[in-house]
Structures are given as structure tokens and as C-alpha cells.
Amino acid sequence: MNRKLIFTLSLIVIGLCGLFLFSGSLVHDSVVIADVDTIVTNLDRYQDRELRIRGFVKPGSIIRTSNQASFIIEHNGKELPVFFNGQTQLPDTFSDSAAVRADGHIDNGQLVSSR
Numbered sequence: 205m206n207r208k209l210i211f212t213l214s215l216i217v218i219g220l221c222g223l224f225l226f227s228g229s230l231v232h233d234s235v236v237i238a239d240v241d242t243i244v245t246n247l248d249r250y251q252d253r254e255l256r257i258r259g260f261v262k263p264g265s266i267i268r269t270s271n272q273a274s275f276i277i278e279h280n281g282k283e284l285p286v287f288f289n290g291q292t293q294l295p296d297t298f299s300d301s302a303a304v305r306a307d308g309h310i311d312n313g314q315l316v317s318s319r
Contacts (some may be wrong), residue, residue, distance in 0.1 A: 235307075241282035247310060256307050257284065257315060263300040277304055277315070285314040292319040 236243075236250060240259035243250055259279035266275045271290035276283050286306050288294065298304065308317035 240277050240279040240284050243310075244282040244284050247313070251310050254307075254309060255315065256305060258303075258305050259284070261298070261300055261302050261304050266298075266300065273298075277306060286317050287314055288317045 235254045235256050237256045238258070240257055243255065243257055257277060259277040262276035262278045262283060266273060271293075273288040273290075273294060275286050275288070277286050278284075286308075288306070306315055306317040307319050308315050310316075
């Protein structure tokens with residue numbers, strides 16, 4: 205084979221490998237974006253996934269301790285307890301019945317949220 209062909213094929217293979225590695229398929233799984241009722245219905249399915257959950261703060265469920273908080277997020281009659289670990293600040297709009305999005309993972313039946 206001539207050198208130009210080998211060089212071109214090598215570049216194509218290296219480019220495809222780089223595309224595969226940087227596309228995220230080996231780096232991490234995608235984030236699951238869903239409402240609380242969807243997650244609670246199939247909790248085991250989402251056990252090891254990074255989640256972005258939407259719902260509303262259940263009135264009277266907020267318990268704050270320094271920069272951390274525990275509360276219940278609800279939607280369509282389904283509820284999920286949330287522990288916010290305080291790595292970021294809670295938004296100013298965080299209050300009873302507020303629309304909320306919590307990012308984190310399921311641990312022992314609750315969402316451990318970092319933001």
C-alpha cells in the first residue's frame with residue numbers, strides 16, 4: 205500500500221476513536237429528566253442514574269439545617285423525599301408549593317440533591 209493511503213486511513217481511525225471517547229459514551233451516562241411521579245413509579249429503574257427531577261415542594265415539609273435542607277417534592281399525587289446537601293445555595297424562590305427542580309441521585313429511597 206502506498207503511504208498516503210495508510211496515513212489517511214490512520215487519521216480516519218484516530219478521528220473516529222476520538223469522537224467516540226469525547227461523545228460521552230465512555231465518560232458518563234446521560235442525565236434523566238423527569239417528573240416526580242415518573243421516577244417514584246419506577247424507583248428501582250433509576251437507582252444508579254443521575255437525575256433531574258421536577259415537581260413542587262410539599263407545603264410544610266421543608267426542614268433547614270444551616271446550609272442543608274430536607275423536603276418532599278410532589279407531582280400528580282406522588283411524593284419523593286429530598287435531602288439537599290448544601291453544595292450550592294438554595295434559590296430565593298424556594299418555599300412551600302414552589303415549583304422546583306432537584307438534581308442528584310436516589311439513595312435509600314430519597315433523592316440526594318446537590319443543586
